[in-house]
Amino acid sequence: MTRKELFKNTLRKSVHAWKLINELPLSDDESLMLRHFMDQPGFLDLHWRMFVPAIKGQGTEEQKQKWLPLANKMQIIGCYAQTELGHGSNVQGLETTATFDPQTDQFILHSPTQTSSKWWPGGLGKVSTHAVIYARLITDGKDHGVHGFIVQLRNMDDHSPLPGITIGDIGVKFGNGAYNSMDNGFLMFDKFCIPRDQMLMRLSKVTREGKYVPSDVPRQLMYGTMVSVRQTIVSNASIAMARAVCIATRYSAVRRQFGSQNGGIETQVIDYKTQQNRLFPLLASAYAFRFVGEWLKWLYTDVTQRLEASDFATLPEAHACTAGLKSMTTSATSDGIEECRKLCGGHGYLWCSGLPELFAVYVPACTYEGDNVVLQLQVARFLMKTVSQLGSGKAPAGTTAYMGRAKHLLQCRSSIRKAEDWLNPAMVLETFEARALRMAVSCANNLSKFENQEQGFSELLADLVEAAIAHCQLIVVSKFIVKLEGEIKGKGVKNQLKNLCYIYALHLIHKHLGDFLSTNSITSEQASLANHQLRSLYTQVRPNAVALVDAFDYTDHYLGSVLGRYDGNVYPKLFEEALKDPLNDTVVPDGYHEYIRPLIKQHLRSARL
Numbered sequence: 001m002t003r004k005e006l007f008k009n010t011l012r013k014s015v016h017a018w019k020l021i022n023e024l025p026l027s028d029d030e031s032l033m034l035r036h037f038m039d040q041p042g043f044l045d046l047h048w049r050m051f052v053p054a055i056k057g058q059g060t061e062e063q064k065q066k067w068l069p070l071a072n073k074m075q076i077i078g079c080y081a082q083t084e085l086g087h088g089s090n091v092q093g094l095e096t097t098a099t100f101d102p103q104t105d106q107f108i109l110h111s112p113t114q115t116s117s118k119w120w121p122g123g124l125g126k127v128s129t130h131a132v133i134y135a136r137l138i139t140d141g142k143d144h145g146v147h148g149f150i151v152q153l154r155n156m157d158d159h160s161p162l163p164g165i166t167i168g169d170i171g172v173k174f175g176n177g178a179y180n181s182m183d184n185g186f187l188m189f190d191k192f193c194i195p196r197d198q199m200l201m202r203l204s205k206v207t208r209e210g211k212y213v214p215s216d217v218p219r220q221l222m223y224g225t226m227v228s229v230r231q232t233i234v235s236n237a238s239i240a241m242a243r244a245v246c247i248a249t250r251y252s253a254v255r256r257q258f259g260s261q262n263g264g265i266e267t268q269v270i271d272y273k274t275q276q277n278r279l280f281p282l283l284a285s286a287y288a289f290r291f292v293g294e295w296l297k298w299l300y301t302d303v304t305q306r307l308e309a310s311d312f313a314t315l316p317e318a319h320a321c322t323a324g325l326k327s328m329t330t331s332a333t334s335d336g337i338e339e340c341r342k343l344c345g346g347h348g349y350l351w352c353s354g355l356p357e358l359f360a361v362y363v364p365a366c367t368y369e370g371d372n373v374v375l376q377l378q379v380a381r382f383l384m385k386t387v388s389q390l391g392s393g394k395a396p397a398g399t400t401a402y403m404g405r406a407k408h409l410l411q412c413r414s415s416i417r418k419a420e421d422w423l424n425p426a427m428v429l430e431t432f433e434a435r436a437l438r439m440a441v442s443c444a445n446n447l448s449k450f451e452n453q454e455q456g457f458s459e460l461l462a463d464l465v466e467a468a469i470a471h472c473q474l475i476v477v478s479k480f481i482v483k484l485e486g487e488i489k490g491k492g493v494k495n496q497l498k499n500l501c502y503i504y505a506l507h508l509i510h511k512h513l514g515d516f517l518s519t520n521s522i523t524s525e526q527a528s529l530a531n532h533q534l535r536s537l538y539t540q541v542r543p544n545a546v547a548l549v550d551a552f553d554y555t556d557h558y559l560g561s562v563l564g565r566y567d568g569n570v571y572p573k574l575f576e577e578a579l580k581d582p583l584n585d586t587v588v589p590d591g592y593h594e595y596i597r598p599l600i601k602q603h604l605r606s607a608r609l
């Protein structure tokens, strides 16, 4: 499809999905499932995941009563317009202004520079009638920082932009189809006026007289919509990873190379330890991210209930967990999808493998909802704060509770003696805790050598990110172990999940061996034992690998991959796909007479053939 066709077709699908949701009708969970199977980024994502939650989280009761019924019936379509051409990560650096005019009781929205143009918001370019706009609030010449506003963008009769608004699509993005189904947009305001009651005023207010009244709740609640989306992105990472792994595992069982004896069949590539060493940790990650996603959903629900009761104590941890896990799981999944492509050899590079499209549509997850490095730095700040409070009498809680055992974890030595000891959950956990704590404490010690903490932080950014990743990996490992300790129906299933849990943990040790050795969390002998155990786990997973990906229950239609077909009938179907290519419509290609024939004829003449 051309870009225009792709965009229009996605509109068609989105509107059809909305019709089904209402007609059948579908529950919230079923609607999410439908979105999942619609399988394309589109304006509904931003309307439901960001526009509506922003109003719910930041609007007053009256604002919710006014706007939510319209949004819930999709009589208005909204998006989330925060990022600007010049500023994305640095939200406090946004330039768009919303200046209160007491004479008209309105805010005047203005884009003072080119870099202040809104740039990137999905659904903004061509579809949305409304947006939640983030702009600097100015009253009486004073800048109060960034606040949210509900703004109508387009005329409800003919969809034209309202006077004072310039709006459009930002252009083609990475990949062929992928994210190009979405109208990520730009937007500029030229002194565009909105009524005062369209500032989202749950967190702070501007009175009729133009007085700014901050509320007593933390201003970070303005970032709440991002926290909610980051949480869902973790579960989505599992879905995308599982999809790539399903394709690569099934194909690795079909594909044979070398090893034929006396004219017999060749070896299935899935039997090579190198293939297993690249594939099975990804299979394990798909399960691990699913379980940590379930836990994060619980954490998010819990913090939301606490916030409703004005208990803000767990907000920093919820922010650190959603930011860190969003970052860690999306980076691992993007890398994992690309690894799966390579695991499928040359055929993985074919569009019909399903992997190039999956990669192209998935990889921006490392950037949207917060650049992955910027988000790990938020985790690092949280860790440094926690370390600095050790010994103050305030016991660390939640995911940093292990830091409360700092005295032990800083000096303990791993008691792993034989390979099987690596199947002991307490020993594995302690190894990850020791490594995470020691990396965090080492950063804190290095920071303390700087007179200026912010300067020290800048100097140590790379180490801080590594410490944050170590903490996030510990969370994933520990939640996998907790899952195994809970109710899992079926001993066989539990055994398989145990294998995957240890593959996940031991492979991380192997991959980040430098961290584990340099922090003396394990010795090089214990590292060899971990590798030995890992190989043995691969052997145990091998006979069940295909069943473990079949368990994801993805249909062939959803996978969209010739290589990942359930029936394994890969080669005939690759031919079928090839023959469908427009280049094969004719035997002699268009351009032959124009370019190839004259070239050949010229050579034939000069060679006197």
Ligand SMILES: CCCCCCCCCCCCCCCCC/C=C/C(=O)SCCNC(=O)CCNC(=O)[C@H](O)C(C)(C)COP(=O)(O)OP(=O)(O)OC[C@H]1O[C@@H](n2cnc3c(N)ncnc32)[C@H](O)[C@@H]1OP(=O)(O)O
Pocket (backbone or CB within 6 Å): 039, 040, 041, 045, 049, 080, 082, 083, 088, 089, 090, 091, 092, 122, 220, 221, 223, 224, 226, 227, 229, 236, 315, 316, 319, 354, 357, 358, 361, 367, 368, 369, 370, 371, 374, 378, 381, 560
């Ligand atoms: C084959 C086909 C397959 C098809 C598959 C189809 C699948 C398609 C995928 C689909 C679906 C996914 C949907 C997702 C849609 C994505 C749309 C994208 C939307 C966006 O990107 S919206 C814009 C997001 N922008 C960002 O995330 C910006 C990142 N920056 C920030 O969040 C912050 O500014 C910051 C975190 C970097 C903070 O910086 P700074 O230090 O300057 O912050 P402040 O001074 O403002 O505040 C500091 C203190 O506040 C705390 N803090 C910060 N953030 C939060 C928070 N969210 N909650 C709570 N507390 C927060 C800090 O920790 C500081 O605290 P301290 O105690 O003072 O240290």
Ligand SMILES: Cc1cc2nc3c(=O)[nH]c(=O)nc-3n(C[C@H](O)[C@H](O)[C@H](O)COP(=O)(O)OP(=O)(O)OC[C@H]3O[C@@H](n4cnc5c(N)ncnc54)[C@H](O)[C@@H]3O)c2cc1C
Pocket (backbone or CB within 6 Å): 046, 080, 081, 082, 083, 086, 087, 088, 089, 090, 119, 120, 121, 122, 179, 184, 364, 367, 368, 369, 370, 371, 372, 373, 374, 377, 461
């Ligand atoms: C597909 C897609 C959809 C999007 N949808 C929306 C949307 O609906 N609404 C919306 O408002 N926005 C949206 N965005 C924008 C997105 O949120 C931002 O792109 C994102 O937050 C990153 O910000 P940036 O582009 O400014 O990156 P930058 O911050 O410019 O990052 C560039 C580089 O600088 C590094 N860097 C930046 N700051 C620091 C630091 N303090 N320390 C160390 N390194 C740093 C980063 O790691 C990165 O390597 C979307 C983006 C994409 C790609």
